[in-house]
Amino acid sequence: MNVDSVYVGEPSVLGYRRELPVLSGITKALVTAPELKLTELNLDGDRQADLTVHGGPDKAVYVYPAEHYADWREDGFEVSTADFGENISLSGVTEDDVRIGDVWAWGDALVQVSQPRSPCFKLAMKTGRKDITPAMIDSGRSGWYLRVLRTGVVPTSGAVELVERADGPTVAEVYVITFANYGQLPPEHVGAALEFADRVLATPALAVQWSAGIQSTVDRWRARRAG
Secondary structure, eight states, X not given: OEEEEEEEOOOEEEEEETTEEEEESOOOEEXXXXXXXXXXXXXXXXXXSOTTTSOSGGGSEEEEETTHHHHHHXXXXXXXXXXXXXXXXXXXXXXXXXXXXXXXXXXXXXXXXXXXXXXXXXXHHHHTOTTHXXXXXXHOOOOEEXXXXXXXXXXXXXXXXXXXOOOSOXXXXXXXXXXXXXXXXXXXXXXXXXXXXXXXXXXXXXXXXXXXXXXXXXXXXXXXXXX
């Protein structure tokens, strides 16, 4: 794994919705310094606007695979590095390779993979494409968040070391079960999907906010199957 570049940004007006300004931290700038400080909540110079849905210990750093940009452009989306609001553009791994709970050494810091990213309307505003939200869900090109286990000074380029490989699901698997449409599954497959969701929910490192959404879906479908 290699950090290609790092981005930070303060909340700014992204645009207007229903004639009201939309404040967001999705617009970020390239960090040109060779290193910067990472706290339990943010990289130095980075903040989120709406803390009810963004930021917090489980979403301290947003990582996006550099390999995805070419895929987006092939799909007709004119996007480039930092357009997704990522803090790290990372090469060498994707959602299929990274597991919830993996621990990495990044400079002096220790970080842990905590959850995928769920797109919101601000991504559509940033890119000027309303269809990018369903496209991210369909493609699974979500990126993922890191929680900080040990704060420290981190480099803005160079290698990241895998310290501990988790035995939980991959980011891709969590994404698939989160957005699975149980109503479109063959009846005989719903049970297997619910069992897999249970295994995902048993992952200690999965962020509580993310697992709550999966649990709600599982409970609803189990109640429906029970009649």
